[in-house]
Amino acid sequence: MGDAMVRTHQSGEVPGGTVVVEVLGPLEAATVGALRSVVLDAVAAYRPRLLAIDLRRVPFMDSIGIGALVAANNKVREVGGSIEVRSPSPFVHRLLQITGLTELFGLPDLPDDAPVSGAPVELGRDPR
Numbered sequence: 001m002g003d004a005m006v007r008t009h010q011s012g013e014v015p016g017g018t019v020v021v022e023v024l025g026p027l028e029a030a031t032v033g034a035l036r037s038v039v040l041d042a043v044a045a046y047r048p049r050l051l052a053i054d055l056r057r058v059p060f061m062d063s064i065g066i067g068a069l070v071a072a073n074n075k076v077r078e079v080g081g082s083i084e085v086r087s088p089s090p091f092v093h094r095l096l097q098i099t100g101l102t103e104l105f106g107l108p109d110l111p112d113d114a115p116v117s118g119a120p121v122e123l124g125r126d127p128r
Contacts, residue, residue, distance in 0.1 A: 005024045006024070020053075023054065035068050053069065053085050058089065069085065069101070070101070084105060
């Protein structure tokens with residue numbers, strides 16, 4: 001298992017408030033299970049209006065991590081809530097943009113010339 005940790009804290013009036021899920025470490029095959037179970041528990045317990053997933057401490061994410069975020073979004077929508085991704089690193093932000101998910105997660109699009117450290121070039125389409 002990876003060493004990513006996931007922690008949750010509630011803010012505002014619950015139920016119907018905001019639940020913040022903070023991911024610490026890379027979001028990939030070894031670690032998405034922790035995120036999934038935290039999201040399922042939080043949605044079942046609090047039925048939040050907004051589930052905010054804080055990614056500021058996530059240096060790397062792969063397609064499995066993206067799948068986990070999409071699954072979390074679907075779960076929250078089942079109880080009438082929505083999801084918001086907060087503070088992604090430039091790498092993660094670019095990845096979400098390439099996969100067309102920035103709008104879904106309430107993120108702006110990055111400008112094409114935004115610096116992105118460590119992003120593999122072979123991700124999808126040529127931007128030109």
